[in-house]
Every structure is written in structure tokens, then in C-alpha cells.
Amino acid sequence: xxxxxxxxxxxxxxxxxxxxxxxxxxxxxxxxxxxxxxxxxxxxxxxxxxxxxxxxxxxxxxxxxxxxxxxxxxxxxxxxxxxxxxxxxxxxxxxxxxxxxxxxxxxxxxxxxxxxxxxxxxxxxxxxxxxxxxxxxxxxxxxxxxxxxxxxxxxxxxxxxxxxxxxxxxxxxxxxxxxxxxxxxxxxxxxxxxxxxxxxxxxxxxxxxxxxxxxxxxxxxxxxxxxxxxxxxxxxxxxxxxxxxxxxxxxxxxxxxxxxxxxxxxxxxxxxxxxxxxxxxxxxxxxxxxxxxxxxxxxxxxxxxxxxxxxxxxxxxxxxxxxxxxxxxxxxxxxxxxxxxxxxxxxxxxxxxxxxxxxxxxxxxxxxxxxxxxxxxxxxxxxxxxxxxxxxxxxxxxxxxxxxxxxxxxxxxxxxxxxxxxxxxxxxxxxxxxxxxxxxxxxxxxxxxxxxxxxxxxxxxxxxxxxxxxxxxxxxxxxxxxxxxxxxxxxxxxxxxxxxxxxxxxxxxxxxxxxxxxxxxxxxxxxxxxxxxxxxxxxxxxxxxxxxxxx
Amino acid sequence: xxxxxxxxxxxxxxxxxxxxxxxxxxxxxxxxxxxxxxxxxxxxxxxxxxxxxxxxxxxxxxxxxxxxxxxxxxxxxxxxxxxxxxxxxxxxxxxxxxxxxxxxxxxxxxxxxxxxxxxxxxxxxxxxxxxxxxxxxxxxxxxxxxxxxxxxxxxxxxxxxxxxxxxxxxxxxxxxxxxxxxxxxxxxxxxxxxxxxxxxxxxxxxxxxxxxxxxxxxxxxxxxxxxxxxxxxxxxxxxxxxxxxxxxxxxxxxxxxxxxxxxxxxxxxxxxxxxxxxxxxxxxxxxxxxxxxxxxxxxxxxxxxxxxxxxxxx
Numbered sequence: 001x002x003x004x005x006x007x008x009x010x011x012x013x014x015x016x017x018x019x020x021x022x023x024x025x026x027x028x029x030x031x032x033x034x035x036x037x038x039x040x041x042x043x044x045x046x047x048x049x050x051x052x053x054x055x056x057x058x059x060x061x062x063x064x065x066x067x068x069x070x071x072x073x074x075x076x077x078x079x080x081x082x083x084x085x086x087x088x089x090x091x092x093x094x095x096x097x098x099x100x101x102x103x104x105x106x107x108x109x110x111x112x113x114x115x116x117x118x119x120x121x122x123x124x125x126x127x128x129x130x131x132x133x134x135x136x137x138x139x140x141x142x143x144x145x146x147x148x149x150x151x152x153x154x155x156x157x158x159x160x161x162x163x164x165x166x167x168x169x170x171x172x173x174x175x176x177x178x179x180x181x182x183x184x185x186x187x188x189x190x191x192x193x194x195x196x197x198x199x200x201x202x203x204x205x206x207x208x209x210x211x212x213x214x215x216x217x218x219x220x221x222x223x224x225x226x227x228x229x230x231x232x233x234x235x236x237x238x239x240x241x242x243x244x245x246x247x248x249x250x251x252x253x254x255x256x257x258x259x260x261x262x263x264x265x266x267x268x269x270x271x272x273x274x275x276x277x278x279x280x281x282x283x284x285x286x287x288x289x290x291x292x293x294x295x296x297x298x299x300x301x302x303x304x305x306x307x308x309x310x311x312x313x314x315x316x317x318x319x320x321x322x323x324x325x326x327x328x329x330x331x332x333x334x335x336x337x338x339x340x341x342x343x344x345x346x347x348x349x350x351x352x353x354x355x356x357x358x359x360x361x362x363x364x365x366x367x368x369x370x371x372x373x374x375x376x377x378x379x380x381x382x383x384x385x386x387x388x389x390x391x392x393x394x395x396x397x398x399x400x401x402x403x404x405x406x407x408x409x410x411x412x413x414x415x416x417x418x419x420x421x422x423x424x425x426x427x428x429x430x431x432x433x434x435x436x437x438x439x440x441x442x443x444x445x446x447x448x449x450x451x452x453x454x455x456x457x458x459x460x461x462x463x464x465x466x467x468x469x470x471x472x473x474x475x476x477x478x479x480x481x482x483x484x485x486x487x488x489x490x491x492x493x494x495x496x497x498x499x500x501x502x503x504x505x506x507x508x509x510x511x512x513x514x515x516x517x518x519x520x521x522x523x524x525x526x527x528x529x530x531x532x533x534x535x536x537x538x539x540x541x542x543x544x545x546x547x548x549x550x551x
Numbered sequence: 552x553x554x555x556x557x558x559x560x561x562x563x564x565x566x567x568x569x570x571x572x573x574x575x576x577x578x579x580x581x582x583x584x585x586x587x588x589x590x591x592x593x594x595x596x597x598x599x600x601x602x603x604x605x606x607x608x609x610x611x612x613x614x615x616x617x618x619x620x621x622x623x624x625x626x627x628x629x630x631x632x633x634x635x636x637x638x639x640x641x642x643x644x645x646x647x648x649x650x651x652x653x654x655x656x657x658x659x660x661x662x663x664x665x666x667x668x669x670x671x672x673x674x675x676x677x678x679x680x681x682x683x684x685x686x687x688x689x690x691x692x693x694x695x696x697x698x699x700x701x702x703x704x705x706x707x708x709x710x711x712x713x714x715x716x717x718x719x720x721x722x723x724x725x726x727x728x729x730x731x732x733x734x735x736x737x738x739x740x741x742x743x744x745x746x747x748x749x750x751x752x753x754x755x756x757x758x759x760x761x762x763x764x765x766x767x768x769x770x771x772x773x774x775x776x777x778x779x780x781x782x783x784x785x786x787x788x789x790x791x792x793x794x795x796x797x798x799x800x801x802x803x804x805x806x807x808x809x810x811x812x813x814x815x816x817x818x819x820x821x822x823x824x825x826x827x828x829x830x831x832x833x834x835x836x837x838x839x840x841x842x843x844x845x846x847x848x849x850x851x852x853x854x855x856x857x858x859x860x861x862x863x864x865x
Contacts, residue, residue: 234815
């Protein structure tokens with residue numbers, strides 16, 4: 001098949017369609033700066049760079065409250081949302097995620113063009129003259145060095161798994177690099193994008209050779225902003241990189257990211273105008289901020305799911321009927337109202353709306369997959385090994401306001417629902433570090449968690465539910481599921497992948513290693529004077545083409 | 552005098568060694584693995600083993616302690632693996648913040664507490680007394696983070712009188728720095744204002760009952776002079792003691808206030824470092840706090856000798 005065909009299939013594969021009307025019903029959307037919702041299935045309308053530039057004003061400092069902690073600014077190691085968000089402004093990758101309000105696509109970033117001569121080979125022609133913030137040049141040999149750094153055992157990068165199928169990298173000439181895979185890899189564009197991918201993010205070789213691991217605090221990339229300082233527990237400051245390869249960008253002079261943990265203080269500060277934006281907000285503030293005439297709240301259902309996880313390796317939840325009973329006893333609507341303040345939609349399976357090539361809106365409603373049916377739950381309890389009820393441990397974590405994964409609030413709400421079918425859950429709170437260890441060691445019966453900023457089913461169910469994988473804390477082992485997701489990973493045929501993931505989705509819903517609860521809204525908040533912010537539903541906060549209208 | 556000082560130094564040194572050992576041990580007894588925390592969500596066994604060796608956590612605890620102690624004596628406070636920064640550099644950024652907050656809070660506490668206590672004592676059992684003591688108990692009961700958020704919303708957001716967050720060093724911009732300190736100081740200082748008010752009130756009431764006070768009044772000395780010249784001297788002694796102890800608590804206990812007002816001080820640093828199992832940072836911070844605490848109490852002892860002639864040795 002000729003190369004255009006492969007590339008188009010891969011691009012289509014991962015392009016996602018947003019039907020905002022269907023999934024954002026009841027969620028007020030204000031001030032979406034990109035026209036999108038009314039244009040259906042045709043060419044998108046987006047302010048072209050020229051258009052935006054004509055109106056854009058250069059200069060100014062954007063103050064943003066970064067509401068979760070940043071771990072490292074080395075993209076090959078960063079493992080948290082806030083780290084990815086900040087790295088997105090300092091680094092580029094071979095590809096980038098673009099979103100026009102309707103479709104998410106993966107487009108070449110540091111590469112000028114991206115070709116696939118066959119389904120295992122990717123050829124990138126790089127932009128010429130791209131410089132790192134330290135002046136060194138970004139050419140094909142640096143790209144190769146970067147990918148090898150992530151893959152190398154000595155590096156111990158947590159993102160090495162995304163390059164597991166990468167056999168070798170060839171430098172064809174100064175600006176051309178060829179990646180040879182052992183099998184077709186459907187997840188490739190997600191892995192190679194410069195923000196959430198991290199495996200394909202490009203760091204300065206010269207800087208790593210100079211700073212070593214300390215590049216985590218002295219990042220040097222090719223991105224629109226270069227690193228200025230990181231004052232511990234206080235702020236990270238980045239400033240315009242004048243030699244950025246996209247001419248004219250960025251508009252802003254500086255960005256000050258205030259590292260805050262207390263959301264109510266941040267909300268007060270944006271209302272008074274002391275800061276210009278927030279990277280997220282706790283659900284209870286969404287309504288209040290939307291009502292403020294000076295503030296835009298960008299809302300969309302993210303690629304995520306909140307769930308109650310069960311330890312399938314030991315009693316009592318190694319009993320299938322019990323797990324199924326649990327999956328039907330949760331009143332998802334009530335959880336969304338009480339826990340998420342209405343900011344979300346019920347989940348019937350783990351695959352979420354942004355993965356629109358795989359999300360099945362018709363299946364994902366009514367009595368399909370997992371849903372609330374107390375009578376059915378009670379009937380299943382009677383068929384299980386524990387008709388008279390059972391007691392178990394439910395581990396939870398101490399969290400800051402707004403953190404969702406494992407929060408004690410979740411446990412308290414779900415505990416009540418479990419009690420209705422006779423499952424007596426004893427909540428055991430841990431602080432964060434101990435909580436993580438408990439999960440990894442398997443010392444629990446129940447836990448709840450939240451997988452977020454995923455754009456493809458591969459990253460949202462493979463490492464979490466495939467047997468033996470490091471995030472499969474409940475130790476679920478289902479050979480049929482394993483085969484489905486393994487096959488889906490190595491084919492580029494969208495129809496086939498949809499079939500595999502459809503089966504996998506139904507299998508997870510039926511066998512219930514997780515009781516999936518909701519797909520949750522993501523928020524980005526900016527004052528109305530901040531223009532041209534384009535929210536990408538992978539929790540990204542890309543500020544490269546944002547400008548401030550002080551007028 | 553010199554002998555006394557030397558003795559004091561000796562005691563201080565012993566206290567510090569004990570603090571060091573206890574901190575070191577306690578940190579390692581808490582469940583939770585620093586390597587796991589650093590890995591975050593992207594854990595895998597190979598990566599874990601690698602990192603553990605790199606950080607030196609595979610050696611024995613005693614060995615780790617002696618390495619740390621040796622470095623300490625040589626002036627090396629350690630290294631933060633999460634911040635990729637020397638601990639001394641981190642502390643040099645955070646200590647001034649905490650000192651500024653503590654001193655401002657203490658000043659607020661004294662400026663509110665002592666007059667409130669005096670007025671309550673003088674107007675004993677009157678409406679003035681009840682008002683004063685109500686405020687005092689209020690101040691001591693309200694949790695600081697709640698008070699802080701309340702002050703932010705009323706005075707920062709609704710009335711727009713003060714900034715809602717941020718730290719500016721007084722040494723760089725005096726008035727702007729003070730302006731940013733108003734709400735945090737009130738938040739942190741209110742507890743101590745309450746405490747100081749109550750102690751002032753009860754001390755003053757005690758002192759005013761003494762014979763020499765009655766003698767002075769009988770001689771015809773005006774009440775204001777009696778209180779300020781004769782009584783307060785004696786009231787200040789217990790206040791100084793308590794204030795000295797409280798300053799130590801202020802230094803360590805400002806976590807909530809610093810979090811709410813976004814002040815990058817030692818309170819927050821210690822809190823997040825404990826949660827991140829950053830052993831070296833926590834150990835260094837606790838030692839610094841212990842040193843400051845000891846230092847403050849030495850100063851208090853000195854003040855004693857100034858205030859109370861009976862404490863002076865010939």
C-alpha cells in the first residue's frame with residue numbers, strides 16, 4: 001500500500017471527533033475562543049496564525065497558578081500532569097497534538113514532514129536551523145540520541161515502554177531520521193508527541209552532558225519559552241525564547257507559574273486579578289467562576305475515567321459475582337452530583353468520549369456495560385459466595401482540595417453505596433507515599449482511582465489492566481483481554497482496532513475488575529483579557545500562542 | 552558569666568545531637584518509600600532498583616547516619632534529590648521568608664495581645680474585660696487556615712484592601728513587603744495574641760494585688776504610672792518567657808498560613824519534604840529550627856537578667 005495511505009490511516013486512527021453537543025449537555029461553556037461546535041464534519045475554522053498575529057499584542061507577563069506539584073522538568077522522567085503541562089512550553093517533540101475545537105490530531109512539530117513508507121517505518125524530515133535554548137543545534141543525530149536516552153536501561157526512564165517496539169533509529173542525513181519498528185505500532189503518534197508522549201520529547205544533548213540528571217531543574221529544550229528559574233515551593237518562571245523556530249511566537253514575554261496547593265487561595269487571586277489563569281480548579285468552584293463576567297472557564301470531558309478498583313487476586317473480590325454486584329450498586333449520577341458537583345458524565349466502560357474512534361455513544365448509555373441497578377446488584381450478591389454480605393478494606397489517600405485519585409471523599413461516598421448490598425467497607429486512610437506503596441504491594445481489597453489525560457485506549461487500559469503490567473494493582477488476569485489489547489496495539493487498521501477495543505471494553509465492563517464510575521470534566525481558567533488560549537483535552541496548558549489584551 | 556555561657560553551649564550541643572538522631576530515625580520509620588514517590592505513577596521494578604542504588608538507600612541506616620553527620624560537621628547540609636539542589640541553597644531561600652513572617656506575626660501578637668490584656672485586667676469583670684477575653688479565646692480557637700481563607704475572602708476579594716497572596720522581602724521593598732505581610736501576620740499572630748492577652752491579664756491582676764502596688768497607690772502615685780512603671784516590669788517576665796517559647800512554635804508551625812497565602816517558607820518546605828520523604832531536607836530543617844529555638848531561648852534568658860535584677864549575678 002503506498003505510503004500516503006499508511007500515514008492517512010494512522011492519522012485518521014488517532015484523530016478524534018468531539019461531539020460537544022452530546023457530551024457537554026448541561027455544562028455551560030463560556031468564551032470558547034475557537035469556533036467549532038456548529039461546524040460538523042467539514043473543514044474546521046480556526047484563526048490562522050496570520051489572522052491571530054494581526055490582532056495579537058506582543059509582550060506582558062502571564063501569571064498562572066499551577067495547581068498541582070511539578071515533579072521534574074525532564075520530560076523523559078516527568079510523571080505528573082503539572083510536569084507535562086510545564087514541559088509543553090519548554091520542549092517540542094517530533095509530533096504535537098493539535099485541536100481545533102472538534103478534532104484532535106497529531107501533526108509534525110520539530111519535523112517538517114512525516115512519512116511512512118510502510119507500516120513499520122517512520123521517516124521525519126526536520127525543520128532546518130532549529131536551535132535549543134543553549135544555542136546548540138537540533139538535528140537528526142540529536143533526535144536519535146534522545147530516543148536512545150529514553151530507551152536505554154541505564155536511564156531507567158518510566159516512558160521506555162513506549163519505545164519497546166522501536167528496533168533502531170537511522171540518521172539518513174543531517175535533517176532526516178528514520179525510525180524502524182519491529183511491528184506496526186498504533187500508539188506511535190501518542191508516544192512521539194512532545195507533551196503527553198514524553199518518549200518523543202527532545203531535550204538538549206549538550207545540556208544533559210553538562211547537567212546530567214539536574215536537567216530536571218535546568219530544562220533546556222527547543223520550545224517557545226526558555227527556563228529562567230524555579231524557586232522551590234514558590235514559582236517557576238519561563239521567558240520568551242527569541243530564536244524559536246516558529247517565527248513570531250511566542251507573544252508573551254514571560255510566564256510566571258505560581259506553584260500553589262491551596263485552590264481557594266488561587267480562586268481568590270484570580271477573582272481579584274492578582275493572577276491571570278489557573279491550570280485546574282476543584283469542581284465546587286466551577287459554577288462560581290463561570291458566573292464571573294471577567295473570567296473564562298474552558299470545560300470539556302477529558303480522556304479519563306474515575307473508578308472503584310478491586311483486588312482480584314485475593315478474597316473476597318476474586319469472586320466474579322461479587323465484583324459484578326459492586327459494579328451495579330454504584331449510583332453514578334449521585335456520585336457525579338455529590339463528588340464532582342455535576343461536572344462529568346456516567347461511564348459504562350473505561351473508554352471515554354475523546355477517543356471517538358473507539359467510544360460508542362450508543363452503547364454508552366442505558367443498560368449497557370456497567371450501570372446503576374440496585375436490584376440486579378442485590379441479585380448478584382445472592383449468587384455470589386457472600387450472600388450475607390462481606391467486610392473488606394478500602395484504602396484512601398490524604399489529598400489536597402481538588403485532587404481526585406484515591407481521595408477520602410470518594411471512599412466516604414462509595415462506602416454508603418456498597419453498604420446497601422451488604423459490602424461493609426472499612427476506610428483506611430494513608431498519606432500519599434504510604435498509599436502508593438499499599439497499592440503496589442497489593443495490601444488492599446478496594447481502592448478508587450482516576451486515569452486521566454489519555455487520548456488512546458492503548459494508554460487507558462493496557463498498562464492498567466493487562467496482566468503483569470505495573471499499574472495493574474488489582475492484579476486482574478484475563479488472557480482474553482490480554483490478547484485483545486495486544487492485538488489492538490500492533491495493527492493500524494482502525495476497523496480492526498475498534499473491534500478489538502469494543503470487545504475489550506465490554507469484557508472489562510462484564511468481568512468488572514473495575515467498577516467504572518464517571519468521565520470527568522477538565523477545566524482551564526483564564527481571565528477574559530487572556531486571548532487565544534486553545535485548550536487541548538489532554539490537560540495541556542500550551543501558552544506559545546497566547547497573548548494578553550491589556551487594552 | 553563566661554562559665555555560664557559555656558555550660559549553655561554544651562547543653563545546646565547535646566540537645567542538637569539528640570534532635571538529629573531522633574529526626575533521622577523517625578523519618579525512616581514512617582511507612583512510605585522515597586524512591587516510590589520520586590517515580591510517581593510510572594513505577595516499574597527495574598527503574599526502582601536503579602534509583603534506590605543511585606540514592607544510597609540500599610546501605611544500612613547507621614552507615615547513612617554517619618555519612619550525614621560527617622557531612623553536616625563539614626558544613627554540607629545535604630542534597631535534595633527531588634529539587635536537584637543543595638539543601639543549603641534551598642534553605643537560604645526559605646529561611647528569610649519564615650523569619651519575616653514570624654517576626655511580623657509576633658509583633659502583631661504583641662501589639663494586640665498586651666494592650667488587650669492590660670485593658671481587660673484594668674477593667675476587670677466589665678464589658679471591656681469580656682470583650683477582650685472573647686477576642687482572645689476566639690483567636691486561640693479559630694484554626695489558622697480557616698481564619699486565613701476568611702481574611703482573604705473578606706479583605707482581599709470583597710473589600711480589595713489587601714493582596715491575597717505572595718511574598719515580597721522587606722529587605723527589598725519595605726512597604727510593599729509589609730503590605731503583603733498584613734493578612735498573613737494577623738492569621739498567624741491571632742493565636743498568640745490571644746495567648747498573650749490572657750497571660751497579660753492574669754499576670755497583671757496578680758501583680759496589682761501585691762502589697763508594693765498598694766503601697767505605691769497609697770503614696771499617691773497616679774494609676775497610669777503605677778501600672779506602666781511598677782507593674783508592667785513584673786508582668787513582662789512571664790510574657791517574655793511565653794513569647795520566647797512561642798517564637799519557636801511560630802517558626803515551625805506556620806505551615807497552614809504559608810500554604811494559604813502562598814509564602815515559600817520553611818513550614819511549607821518541611822511539610823512537603825515530609826510528604827515527599829526528602830530525608831535530607833527534613834533533617835536539615837528540623838536542625839535549623841532547633842538551633843533557632845535554642846537561640847531564641849538564650850536571648851530570652853538574657854532579657855530576663857535585664858528585666859529582673861534578682862536574676863543578675865554580681
